[in-house]
Amino acid sequence: MEDTDRRRAILEAAFAEFSAKGFRGATIKSIARAAGIQSPALIYWYFPTKEALFQAVIEAHVPVLGMVVGGKLALDAPPEQVLETLAHALLATFNQPAEARMARLILTEAVQRPEIAHILIEHGPGRGLAFLTTYLARQVELGRLRPHDPRAGAVAFLGMFAPLLLSRVAMPALAEYMPDAEAHVRTVVDIFLCGLRVDDAEQERITP
Amino acid sequence: MEDTDRRRAILEAAFAEFSAKGFRGATIKSIARAAGIQSPALIYWYFPTKEALFQAVIEAHVPVLGMVVGGKLALDAPPEQVLETLAHALLATFNQPAEARMARLILTEAVQRPEIAHILIEHGPGRGLAFLTTYLARQVELGRLRPHDPRAGAVAFLGMFAPLLLSRVAMPALAEYMPDAEAHVRTVVDIFLCGLRVDDAEQERITP
């Protein structure tokens, strides 16, 4: 559990290599070179195996996944505030290079590794979905949103940002089909709110 | 360009292996074994290299990607019909095992291969997005939907199904957070339609 300079350097280099080339594409030799180490053998003094190094890299970056909903989002706060805050937090999170690379790593590796997929989902999108689901249910209870399946609503809302995040993080070729981020947030929140607002109630004007 | 039995068998086996283990994970030996071939060397009689075999596999499955919007979706058809049809077509498409495996292959490999990502996006999600974008713009023109950014609207609508498709195709661990497919389609179409419906000019104001 100790965290020396060398160990940290290796972890950092391994993260860069894994996220750029995938588990199989990144070799311990390339990781060693990226870490400024003379011999690949040194890696095996800190980590018993390549697989263990990979797991350590994952575990080192799991905590950052939980930060998306780390803010103070109350269950009773009004939807127009919570949804916009959540949307901006989502985009801001994956603007950070470390988080973006982590997302790419998950995307390429978790498919072949269901066991780590489970852990990562638990700490990342799972929390966001769980919070949003109970939040939507609560808002229906409060009469601020009309009755609907809150689970489907949560999946739908977060999913609306999936293409945008995918284009930023992993597939730049998608970018040409993507709208501006700010405009997208505005449109999405607007559609979602109007779509779930209680009918015929008091409502504010919507500007095109 | 000839398509003998052997060549087709190799392509099929390679598709299965690549989609299951990824490009690096699938070896020509395993592909040969899956194709019922004695020696891996035979593959090199039909394909000059492993990379060429991979490209051939991709090209062989590109056409099926265009089928999503292959149906007769008119620009003037009412939204409640078009959106539901589109949603069901989307889910039905990725229920087919071949399409699902193709999607997984794209997801895991296109990240490291921008050149093929571009082609695949062009034939797949790109077409869907392009159609939906012009369709939404047309509906705004017709006065059936209220003014909004049609590009963002299209991305949002298709994105709403991204988590569901991801859980089915590549990450089963996500399934426990997912709603029932039918209910999700209903909720999504409902939210999207209500969210973009033209506001009734006469609103009864109920002051709280």
Next chain:
DNA sequence: TGCTCTTGATTGAACAATCAGTCAAGTGGA
């Protein structure tokens, strides 16, 4: 019918390169 000759298809063996991982021999500070 018999007999070569050609051609496409298939094979087992072997190639060089690279991989993850090991090992013995060091280094340098306490």
Next chain:
DNA sequence: TCCACTTGACTGATTGTTCAATCAAGAGCA
């Protein structure tokens, strides 16, 4: 001296790929 740390050289296995040899089936000719 001791011990945490570092190194270059090495190992055995696996990788994609090549190659010479072989097989089956005709084609042309007697």
